[in-house]
Amino acid sequence: MSVPNDTHAKLASYAHPERLVTTEWLAEHLGDPGLAVVESDEDVLLYDTGHIPGSVKVDWHTELNDPVTRDYVNGTRFAQLLGEKGIGRDDTVVIYGDRNNWWAAYALWVFSLFGHQDVRLLDGGRAKWVAEGRELTREVPNPTPADYPVVERDDNVIRAFKDEVLAHLGKPLVDVRSPGEYSGELLHMPDYPQEGAVRGGHIPGAASVPWARAAAEDATFKSREELEAIYQQEQGLSPSDEVIAYCRIGERSSHTWFVLTHLLGFPNVRNYDGSWTEWGNSVRAPIAIGTERGSVK
Amino acid sequence: MTAPAALPPKLAELVDDFSGVGVKDRLQLLLELSEELPALPAKYAGHRESMEQVHECQTPLFLAVEVASDEDRTVRLYFDAPPEAPTTRGFASIMVSGLDGEPAEEVLAVPNDFYLALGLGEAVSPLRLRGMAAMLARIKNQVRSAG
Numbered sequence: 050m051s052v053p054n055d056t057h058a059k060l061a062s063y064a065h066p067e068r069l070v071t072t073e074w075l076a077e078h079l080g081d082p083g084l085a086v087v088e089s090d091e092d093v094l095l096y097d098t099g100h101i102p103g104s105v106k107v108d109w110h111t112e113l114n115d116p117v118t119r120d121y122v123n124g125t126r127f128a129q130l131l132g133e134k135g136i137g138r139d140d141t142v143v144i145y146g147d148r149n150n151w152w153a154a155y156a157l158w159v160f161s162l163f164g165h166q167d168v169r170l171l172d173g174g175r176a177k178w179v180a181e182g183r184e185l186t187r188e189v190p191n192p193t194p195a196d197y198p199v200v201e202r203d204d205n206v207i208r209a210f211k212d213e214v215l216a217h218l219g220k221p222l223v224d225v226r227s228p229g230e231y232s233g234e235l236l237h238m239p240d241y242p243q244e245g246a247v248r249g250g251h252i253p254g255a256a257s258v259p260w261a262r263a264a265a266e267d268a269t270f271k272s273r274e275e276l277e278a279i280y281q282q283e284q285g286l287s288p289s290d291e292v293i294a295y296c297r298i299g300e301r302s303s304h305t306w307f308v309l310t311h312l313l314g315f316p317n318v319r320n321y322d323g324s325w326t327e328w329g330n331s332v333r334a335p336i337a338i339g340t341e342r343g344s345v346k
Numbered sequence: 347m348t349a350p351a352a353l354p355p356k357l358a359e360l361v362d363d364f365s366g367v368g369v370k371d372r373l374q375l376l377l378e379l380s381e382e383l384p385a386l387p388a389k390y391a392g393h394r395e396s397m398e399q400v401h402e403c404q405t406p407l408f409l410a411v412e413v414a415s416d417e418d419r420t421v422r423l424y425f426d427a428p429p430e431a432p433t434t435r436g437f438a439s440i441m442v443s444g445l446d447g448e449p450a451e452e453v454l455a456v457p458n459d460f461y462l463a464l465g466l467g468e469a470v471s472p473l474r475l476r477g478m479a480a481m482l483a484r485i486k487n488q489v490r491s492a493g
Contacts, residue, residue, distance in 0.1 A: 091405075092405070092430070092431055092432055092433045092434070093373065093433050093469060093470055093471075093474065094373060094377050094380060094432035094433045094436060095430065095431075095432055095433075097373070097374075097377050097432075098377070098380075098429070098432050110469075110470075110471040111468070111469060147430060175430075176430075179430075
């Protein structure tokens, strides 16, 4: 079963307001039957220092990634994971996390690969909840296991692989990494190699829109108007475009995927999770360096 | 698994503590260490410009290294990391618990990959672990440049 949507006025202006909830809404609905709250962070210990009461932790590294192959877990493992966390297929899942919901958006994207229907982000994430002085607990819930069905991932709709990106060249791409990574200046730091890519730069034609530009000071998403100004007016993207977003391993670009898909209503956006750690290591993959988008010769 | 012989005693003990328990308890240990990271002394508090930033960490981490002029050239370590970065604080705390107060020679002799013996690789991503390697590299650089 699922729970009602948050009808807050700020959310109503987005293309899919049902994909977000406010901290007020979550505080009111904690404990509602059919609502599961998930924390997903960059910092592996943060949940353990205190979390939203009743929330369970999902770790992107140990729980969503396959331990051997560079891929996500399969349907069996995902069903087992959600079952253990007490999450049912029809439950409303609200995900929140640190760093402007960076990893929360990544988890939401992975849940979406498995077609979990009702999955939402907490607008403002962990930072806003904490800043508002809302309750945190160290008590780890012991959920009643749920019977989550085995559903295989659908990698065709919102995920892009390298060959698909090659075929896509010439159509809109969004590089959401930092300007230094985009231009190719940042590859190695003093003392040791940084990103694990042998070449720096970006995929030719990609627009540079660092992911965090979509977040406001308080870690909430910027308003619809502000987001349109960035992605549509400034970068020239249009909702009718087919867009592929990428970063280093696909986490930061999940955030941008969320913004374009659910907040601005672009229906054809894919996340290239191979991202720079695949592209920048691939023999003969075309690369542009510098601050210009560049093009494929 | 026993710690390499080259580790200073307190660091060797930490490595033994970590490698002696399962993955879940290792994270618990790291959490406890993160809470024990000493607050900055007054001379550094609010003076990040006098500290070195460890850019390789995914969260802001600042480090100060002092080498005393005694015979041992005793090394003192000071770290500053925000409470919302407990993993980074835990790594910093390992450095403080294991290396603070040790002679410069001992600090320089710590193998650069000592952290592998902590057995955190299964729970903490490689990128996160790199922060720890970077901390040690920067500590050693500062100890060396202190003459």
